[in-house]
Amino acid sequence: xxxFGYRANALLTFAITALAFICAIxxxxxxxxxxxxxxxxxxxxxxxxxxxxxxxxxxxxxxxxSADLQSLFTxxxxxxxxxxxxxxxTPKNFLNQVSLWDAIIPAKEDxxxxxxxxxxxxxxxxxxxxxxxxxxxxxxxxxxxKTGKMFADKIVMPGYSLPDxxx
Amino acid sequence: xxxxxxxLVEQLMQILLVISGVVALVVGYTTESFRTMMLIYAGGVxxxxxxxxxxxPFYNLHPLKWLDxxxxxxxxxxxxxxxxSKKKVSKK
Numbered sequence: 001x002x003x004f005g006y007r008a009n010a011l012l013t014f015a016i017t018a019l020a021f022i023c024a025i026x027x028x029x030x031x032x033x034x035x036x037x038x039x040x041x042x043x044x045x046x047x048x049x050x051x052x053x054x055x056x057x058x059x060x061x062x063x064x065x066s067a068d069l070q071s072l073f074t075x076x077x078x079x080x081x082x083x084x085x086x087x088x089x090t091p092k093n094f095l096n097q098v099s100l101w102d103a104i105i106p107a108k109e110d111x112x113x114x115x116x117x118x119x120x121x122x123x124x125x126x127x128x129x130x131x132x133x134x135x136x137x138x139x140x141x142x143x144x145x146k147t148g149k150m151f152a153d154k155i156v157m158p159g160y161s162l163p164d165x166x167x
Numbered sequence: 168x169x170x171x172x173x174x175l176v177e178q179l180m181q182i183l184l185v186i187s188g189v190v191a192l193v194v195g196y197t198t199e200s201f202r203t204m205m206l207i208y209a210g211g212v213x214x215x216x217x218x219x220x221x222x223x224p225f226y227n228l229h230p231l232k233w234l235d236x237x238x239x240x241x242x243x244x245x246x247x248x249x250x251x252s253k254k255k256v257s258k259k
Binding site for chain 1: 176188
């Protein structure tokens, strides 16, 4: 500690190490928050259900999505990424997941919402398996912290099905 | 900066940074504001810099007593005599 540069260096390294500790503790404090998110999705309408020219099935839906994700937000949350996926089984694949809609929720106030929207991304099958298909709609979310590990979870809502014939 | 001052600087630096970290964490957690925590910690780092990095007078209260030059002349440095190496025959 005999010169200015020596002291400045020592202070800087210790300050940054302490900052790393503070961020680790802040991230750990997320474990103590109670989280109880809820969601509900209704299919309002099936707008189109056809076979594309190259042979794959395509569906266009209008969804009514309502969710309350406010309890996911802590002081260490930057944003929550949420998306809705349709999940179903085909003879070829055990699990098919097609993302239909997503959004970024930047703050707690925006986390309780209800929207009616048609699917943002196209629901296209690999094949022609969708007639009469039963599928789950799953709401996934990724909580992105300000510091620390991102964690993800979901709510599975089963029981939706597509009509037996093309429209 | 003398030795006592350096020891004081090291202790002060560590204590001040740890305290500002703890205070920042507690205040940030209770006010649910990450930004507050960062601002308090940054303020603590600036404060610590101002206290420990410049060479303040209270770090120089125990200056080293160097030997007076006139005293040094009375005790000249010892001369190094080149040692004559003796070869010892170990086996007889």
